[in-house]
Structure formats: structure tokens, C-alpha cells
Amino acid sequence: MSNASFPIKEVQLGIHKLSKSYHENHTALNNISLTLTPGIIGLVGSNGAGKSTLLKLIAQLERPSSGSIQLNGQDVAGCPQLIRQRLGLLPQHFAVYENLTAKQFLQYLAAVKQVTRKHVAQDISELLHALNLHEFENQNISTFSGGMRQRLGIAQALLGAPDILIFDEPTVGLDPHERVAFRSLLKKLGKDKIVLLSSHIISDLASISDNILVLARGEVCAFNTPENLLQHMEGKVWDIMVKTTEARQIETQFKVCDTQYFDNKTRLRVIHETPPTKCASSIAPNLEDAYLFYTAPCPAEAH
Structure with a gap:
């Protein structure tokens, strides 16, 4: 655990009417309210x-333009350290010090984060093993591949047991094997931590997320378990085989999430309430269908 001054039995984040505007014509978030508890939340949009x-x-x-964020019922606006001291973060663009070794880099960040665990050296060693970097711990980061740097970024986020x-x-x-290992690690972490996982790869979220949070145009479109999202999509996904000359008309009228071309025919995967x-046949939905259902405007609305 990090340098927290008091223990938490079960962490809870309350997000209340949160909005963020960067200028008059750009509202990035609009009046979002959520309650986040331990588990893996897949964030898509x-x-x-x-x-x-x-x-x-x-x-x-x-800082938000309006609204609040609470940690276990306490508003963090006046004391952002309440969250920061319990937070592990891997941003989309992760910077490293090229001239440091992997081990030195984690030691440095442990000091910056003021991690006060008694066994920091042991923690770093365990993280390097968990992310399959232990054989390279004394190697300069400048020699690391993209996947190795990403795994190092994951390791630094886990420093201090946030x-x-x-x-x-x-x-x-990450290559396919590394992605499988990372998903396995996340499943363990999600048992007692809030894990927010943002990804454009829906398949990465489908198998591990306890809940999926779908954002579109700064608002929450859906926040539910993968199972419930799929259940809600039953009877809304259709398979259509038509002449290629007829396919364009369907594409302009409905949400089409997949197209396959044959000699003179086209197979379309279409999302629609009816x-x-x-000639449409109902087929089993997947999470990508659900994502498109909640976020993609109907072609008629887009023009």
C-alpha cells in the first residue's frame, strides 16, 4: 500500500454531476454521475x-467545471492527495528516462510517489517478475522494445499497491501472449481494487470487465455488466444477404457493423430494433454490437 494515513476496507468512488468544458463550444463531459466499487470497469467510446x-x-x-468526486464519501476537491496517494496510473502516452535501467526507474518512481512500504525492493522484484521483465531489470530502457516499455509502464502503475x-x-x-498475461493480472487486481481500463479493443474488455461504461458525446450511454448489455441486444442484430446493388440502400438507412462481399451478393450485419x-435473420449479439448500438448515430441522423 502507498503512504495512506488510514486504511480503507473497500474503496468507493462517487462521481456526482461531473462536467468539464474547455471553452464555450466544447463540453467534454456533461453531468456524469456514477458510483465505482472494486472490480474491472471497461471504459469505451x-x-x-x-x-x-x-x-x-x-x-x-x-479540475472539473462543475460537480464533484468523492472518495469513500469525502469530497476530494480540497485535498486531491486523497486519491493520488491511492492511485496507480498508466497514461496513454507514457514517458520514461532512457538512461535508467528498469530497476532504477521503478526505484526512482517509488521515491517520487513516496511509497512507504517496508519491502519496496521486494515489491519491485515481484513486479518485474509479474510483467516478465526480471531478466532485463539491469538493462537500459533505451534498449527496450515498445512492448517492454508498456509492461514497465504497467509495473510503475502498480507500485505501492494502490x-x-x-x-x-x-x-x-503488447503481443497476444502479453495481452493474455495482462488480462490474467487484471482479474486478480479487480478483486479488491477499482480498475478503470480504457481501450478501443472491445475484445480486450469483453472477457475481463465486471462492468462496461460506454461514453458518447460526453455522456454515459450505458453502464452495466457485459451479460446485461448482451441480453439487452437480443433481437436487435440481424444478418441480411442481398444483391450487392441493394446493399448501399440498406447501409444508408440502418446501422451496419459488418459487411462481407461475395460474387454478386453482400452480407450485412445490421443493428436495429426491428x-x-x-429477409433479415436474427443472430446472436456481441459486445461490439452493443457498443455501436449505444454510440453510433443512425445513418439518417448523421446527414
Whole structure:
């Protein structure tokens, strides 16, 4: 644990009517209210949806225009350290000191974070092993590949055993084996920590998230378990096989999330509340369908 002055039985973050505007014509977040408890929260949304803004506000890197964030019922506006001392953060763009070794870098950040655990050296060794970096702990970071740097970033976020973890696009640069190992690590962490995981890769979130938080245009579109999101999508996803000349008309009228072309025909995967055509067949939904259902405007609305 970090240099917290009092223990937490179960951490809870309350987000109340949170808004952030950067100027008069740009509202990044609009009146968001959430309660976050231990578990993995998968955060999804298109570019500009407000994901990074929300993460920055929770991490106390920016101040909201209105609303509040509470840690276990205590407003953190006057004391951002309440969250910072319990927070592990991996930003989307993670900077390192090239001339330090991996071990030196973690030692340095442990000092910067004022981690007061008695066994910091042991913690660093365990983190390097957990992220498969122990064989390179005395190697300069300048020699690291992109995947190794990303794993080092994950390791530094875990320094001090924080109660709140924020990972912004953490699987960028990781190969498939590393992504599997990272998901396994997250499942363990989510048992007693709040883990916010922002990713554009829906498949990375589907298998590990306890809840999915969908943002669009600065607002919460959905906040529910993957199972409930899929249940809500039952009867809203359709398979349509038509002549290629007819496909364009369907694409302009409905939300199409996948297209496959054959010789003279086109297969479309369409999201709609009711059968979009007489030849439409209902098919099993996936989380990508749910994401598009909540965030993508109907083609007719987009023009």
C-alpha cells in the first residue's frame, strides 16, 4: 500500500454531476454521475467521447467545471492527495528516462510517489517478475522494445499497491501472449481494487470487465455488466444477404457493423430494433454490437 494515513476496507468512488468544458463550444463531459466499487470497469467510446477527460478528472490531473468526486464519501476537491496517494496510473502516452535501467526507474518512481512500504525492493522484484521483465531489470530502457516499455509502464502503475488503478490503452504494443498475461493480472487486481481500463479493443474488455461504461458525446450511454448489455441486444442484430446493388440502400438507412462481399451478393450485419428487411435473420449479439448500438448515430441522423 502507498503512504495512506488510514486504511480503507473497500474503496468507493462517487462521481456526482461531473462536467468539464474547455471553452464555450466544447463540453467534454456533461453531468456524469456514477458510483465505482472494486472490480474491472471497461471504459469505451469513440475519439472525443470524453474517456481521457474522465480519467484525468478522477486522477486529479484536471479540475472539473462543475460537480464533484468523492472518495469513500469525502469530497476530494480540497485535498486531491486523497486519491493520488491511492492511485496507480498508466497514461496513454507514457514517458520514461532512457538512461535508467528498469530497476532504477521503478526505484526512482517509488521515491517520487513516496511509497512507504517496508519491502519496496521486494515489491519491485515481484513486479518485474509479474510483467516478465526480471531478466532485463539491469538493462537500459533505451534498449527496450515498445512492448517492454508498456509492461514497465504497467509495473510503475502498480507500485505501492494502490486501491485505484487507471489504465489508458494499456495493451498498445503488447503481443497476444502479453495481452493474455495482462488480462490474467487484471482479474486478480479487480478483486479488491477499482480498475478503470480504457481501450478501443472491445475484445480486450469483453472477457475481463465486471462492468462496461460506454461514453458518447460526453455522456454515459450505458453502464452495466457485459451479460446485461448482451441480453439487452437480443433481437436487435440481424444478418441480411442481398444483391450487392441493394446493399448501399440498406447501409444508408440502418446501422451496419459488418459487411462481407461475395460474387454478386453482400452480407450485412445490421443493428436495429426491428427486422430491417423481410429477409433479415436474427443472430446472436456481441459486445461490439452493443457498443455501436449505444454510440453510433443512425445513418439518417448523421446527414
